[in-house]
Amino acid sequence: MARSNPPANSGPDAASSVPGATVARLPLYHQALVELGRDGETTVSSERLAELAGVNAAKVRKDLSYLGSYGTRGVGYDIDFLTKQVSRTLGLTADSAVVIVGFGNLGQALARYSGFAERGFPIAAIVDIDQSKVGSTIEDLPVQHLDDLPAIVAEHGIAVGVIATPLSAAQNAADALVAAGVQSILSFAPSNLDIPDSVPWRKVDLATELQILSFYQSRGGTLSHPA
Amino acid sequence: MARSNPPANSGPDAASSVPGATVARLPLYHQALVELGRDGETTVSSERLAELAGVNAAKVRKDLSYLGSYGTRGVGYDIDFLTKQVSRTLGLTADSAVVIVGFGNLGQALARYSGFAERGFPIAAIVDIDQSKVGSTIEDLPVQHLDDLPAIVAEHGIAVGVIATPLSAAQNAADALVAAGVQSILSFAPSNLDIPDSVPWRKVDLATELQILSFYQSRGGTLSHPA
DNA sequence: TAGATTGTTAATCGATTAACAATC
């Protein structure tokens, strides 16, 4: 654990193990740092960063310590430098193209949503299994057929697949994305998926979020912001 | 901790403390149970439920034990009965009306998305602060003004506010929702919000999900499905 | 009875936090 100033491992970092809970918070810090940078700030303390991220200061320091020793005692963290380190740790060094699978309600909604592109995840393609939907366009993007996924992924260098199909089609979509060679998958279907260990994936279920809130709401709201 | 068979507390349950990690998984079990019910199954083992939810069987039994002693040794869990218990614990006994704040890209997307209503959270109203947007309709719903929120919430008995504004307007939206009397808040803005402890809230940031995936992707994908 | 499966225990593991020495 001995770590001197910046000697050997200031480069791509002594990678390996960042705890899962820390990884999940790095995007929070990243977001706060970007905002501070926009505001013209140059340094930030763990105290301030914690306030912006909605966590406690000890946690911020502990989390950041997994990336390296990038603060200055008595001063704080250099915002530009730390932003770069967090970006690098998260692998956000370049944009990652996204393909949306499923041109139903949710797929169309996501296609119109500009939030992905704004944060470095441009939507490069949309596919559906339904021939009657293929050929229509949305936001200048043509809807293509699921069968063409391997070619589409290769052509655009697509890294991420987003599953926006009905529940019944989600596993098939996952299989197609894996076969086409995407490197990770985000699913909006409320079911578990069978995906090889080599492809990290996550699930976002909007109704689940509301159901969790429902629990805390029904208990008089003693606990705020249950993470 | 002593809990005998079903004597005193089989009713609204010895409420109090269900661990946060368990609460976050109850919607997973709920979803799996609903699907099993649709398939005509009548009982399920912790093993099978675990498989469907993507967790391990010991965790399922431990989680369910916080709700009460609702299984039968040697047999498993009655699906109908357990579904009701999980619903009751989550406070899903009746539909909860939702208001969407922000009629931009994301707000319109959510308004078109039917997934909320299908899971018991019908969208009852949409508001925006921009007068030029007020009066348009989407999916038969009129866009109303943010200033009318208190009346709208009261009239429709709205329980949940969904923040779909730009980052810069999110805190103002939160303040308005709290003042209007919603009971919980789901925010899509990638920032921390200052909300009283009496109103539970959660944040869903789609780009954050992709950034977390980016980390695991860049590490060779050793870890699958990082929760 | 034999087989199956729960509910609970206890060990382990990982995450959180306060505190403080190091050091700018």
Next chain:
DNA sequence: TAGATTGTTAATCGATTAACAATC
């Protein structure tokens, strides 16, 4: 030097899991 703030330690807390007695 005095004040501020990091990086790390160590204690605590909560979550996970295997194992198994209880019991259908």
